Amino acid sequence: MSPLLFLAFLWPLIYILRAIISRLTDDRKLPPGPPCLPIIGNLHLLGSLPHRALHQLAKKHGQIMSLRLGYVPTIVVSSPQAAELFLKTHDAVFASRPKSQSSLYMSYGTKGIAFTEYGPYWRNVKKLCISHVLNSSTIEYFEPLRREEVGLFVDSIKKAAAAHEVVDISKMAGNVIQSMACRMLFGENKDDEIDMKSLVKEAVLLSGAFNIADYVPFIGAFDLQGLTKRMKAFSRNMDKVLERIIDEHEQDVPRQNNQPNDFVDVLLSLLNDCNDSLDEKAFVIDRTNIKAIIIDMIVGSVDTSSTTVEWTLSELLRHPHIMKRVQKELDGVVGMHRMVDEKDLSSLTYLDMVIKESYRLHPIAPLLVPHESMEDITIDGYYIPKKSRVIINTWAIGRDPNAWSDSVELFLPERFKDANTDIQGHDFRLIPFGSGRRRCPGIQLGLIVVKLILAQLLHCFDLELPNGMLPLELDMREIFGLATQRGTPLIVVPTYRLRY
Numbered sequence: 001m002s003p004l005l006f007l008a009f010l011w012p013l014i015y016i017l018r019a020i021i022s023r024l025t026d027d028r029k030l031p032p033g034p035p036c037l038p039i040i041g042n043l044h045l046l047g048s049l050p051h052r053a054l055h056q057l058a059k060k061h062g063q064i065m066s067l068r069l070g071y072v073p074t075i076v077v078s079s080p081q082a083a084e085l086f087l088k089t090h091d092a093v094f095a096s097r098p099k100s101q102s103s104l105y106m107s108y109g110t111k112g113i114a115f116t117e118y119g120p121y122w123r124n125v126k127k128l129c130i131s132h133v134l135n136s137s138t139i140e141y142f143e144p145l146r147r148e149e150v151g152l153f154v155d156s157i158k159k160a161a162a163a164h165e166v167v168d169i170s171k172m173a174g175n176v177i178q179s180m181a182c183r184m185l186f187g188e189n190k191d192d193e194i195d196m197k198s199l200v201k202e203a204v205l206l207s208g209a210f211n212i213a214d215y216v217p218f219i220g221a222f223d224l225q226g227l228t229k230r231m232k233a234f235s236r237n238m239d240k241v242l243e244r245i246i247d248e249h250e251q252d253v254p255r256q257n258n259q260p261n262d263f264v265d266v267l268l269s270l271l272n273d274c275n276d277s278l279d280e281k282a283f284v285i286d287r288t289n290i291k292a293i294i295i296d297m298i299v300g301s302v303d304t305s306s307t308t309v310e311w312t313l314s315e316l317l318r319h320p321h322i323m324k325r326v327q328k329e330l331d332g333v334v335g336m337h338r339m340v341d342e343k344d345l346s347s348l349t350y351l352d353m354v355i356k357e358s359y360r361l362h363p364i365a366p367l368l369v370p371h372e373s374m375e376d377i378t379i380d381g382y383y384i385p386k387k388s389r390v391i392i393n394t395w396a397i398g399r400d401p402n403a404w405s406d407s408v409e410l411f412l413p414e415r416f417k418d419a420n421t422d423i424q425g426h427d428f429r430l431i432p433f434g435s436g437r438r439r440c441p442g443i444q445l446g447l448i449v450v451k452l453i454l455a456q457l458l459h460c461f462d463l464e465l466p467n468g469m470l471p472l473e474l475d476m477r478e479i480f481g482l483a484t485q486r487g488t489p490l491i492v493v494p495t496y497r498l499r500y
């Protein structure tokens, strides 16, 4: 036997023996969980829709459950009370992210935000994104851009409606949201060759996948799922795109009044600057950081928002009486003689309830982004070792009968009528954007975009399913990823309804 093969067999054996010995001698109590298999632990239990599989397991083992995914101790949190313990009471301990192959290949070795470990660099970059892009005044500044893009979106559906054509609303919503995000982040897209949508889709699927290489590193070398190959290809293609974008910005003539036009300009203005004004420790942004940050902002914004639109419309098509109520509200607030304006959005309270209910049943990132504990801690009597991966199952939390009563599977926006339920991370029954330090920094922008597109679409058009399909026949299967999308595109028949 070659020494390499010998080591490959010896390593797991030593690991298992160590695990058995430490279980026997360690009297600290881990949370309950299913028994583990050698080497793979509980990886085989996840299936193709891990949020659903983990929900079933939690019903048996509890709201704080312990798994071993390969060699990685993993804690799964499945109730609002438990989520509050991890994301609020002990947030400081769980605010880090585990290292993964996807962050290595797709985020230039954790040089962005979303997959970067907790520390001064992450704090500075997150502040930078909030202060330069995701704050109220910048979001307001880009309102005309959103109006223009949504206008083009409505025009193209209007043309399809006049020609009695069906439209792929998944694709169209994805395109309009991508255009808005790209224009905000790096200005006009001057390059027709850039297919950002497919790159984002690939990134969302790859970074959400349970990659065996992250859990059983010695098997990772064989790339049995083919994910490493895809990540490397993504990284090559995305890098080419980002280099082109940065080159174009560097070559551009100076902006009016030396004011940066977009986020890439802002990042370039900080290039190689020793920036010590933001946090206690100085940091330098280089070209690689810029590329990693742009990836996170694009991936964080595009599929999350378009998937919210997809699932909300899917539920409305399955419940035509609820769609009619949304339209009635729109007719009351906006009337039939003009289009929706962003200023109208705050008056659309029933639409708010519909979006909340959609997030309850279809949280876009059903397992959030994995968190990692930075020290040993005891929670609710259970020992959670340092470097445990923490999965918050928001999909299960949205179906917790103690939080939502027995009708958890029904789409009932009215359940939010009297309760002023917050979705920004303060009410742990509904945390589609996460909570605590790692909470999504794009909540405000994401909600404006989602609400604007839904309001405009439902105000301008009556939407029906094609080929006489009955509402409850609509396929609601999902594809798991960082953003869990519809398994099939959402196709609708639009009819223009405004008198304008």
Ligand code: HEM
Pocket (backbone or CB within 6 Å): 113, 114, 115, 116, 126, 134, 296, 297, 298, 300, 301, 302, 304, 305, 308, 364, 365, 368, 369, 370, 432, 433, 434, 435, 437, 438, 439, 440, 441, 442, 443, 445, 446, 447, 450
């Ligand atoms: C409706 C749309 C959106 C949804 C549903 C959403 C959801 C989420 C969720 C669940 C997380 C992980 C939270 C956690 O791990 O605890 C997250 C993180 C993040 N989101 Fe969003 N998001 C949306 C829009 C946006 C937008 C518009 C941007 C930026 C332009 C953005 C940028 C980010 C970033 C950078 C992170 C990582 C934060 C960190 O690790 O510190 N998101 N988002």
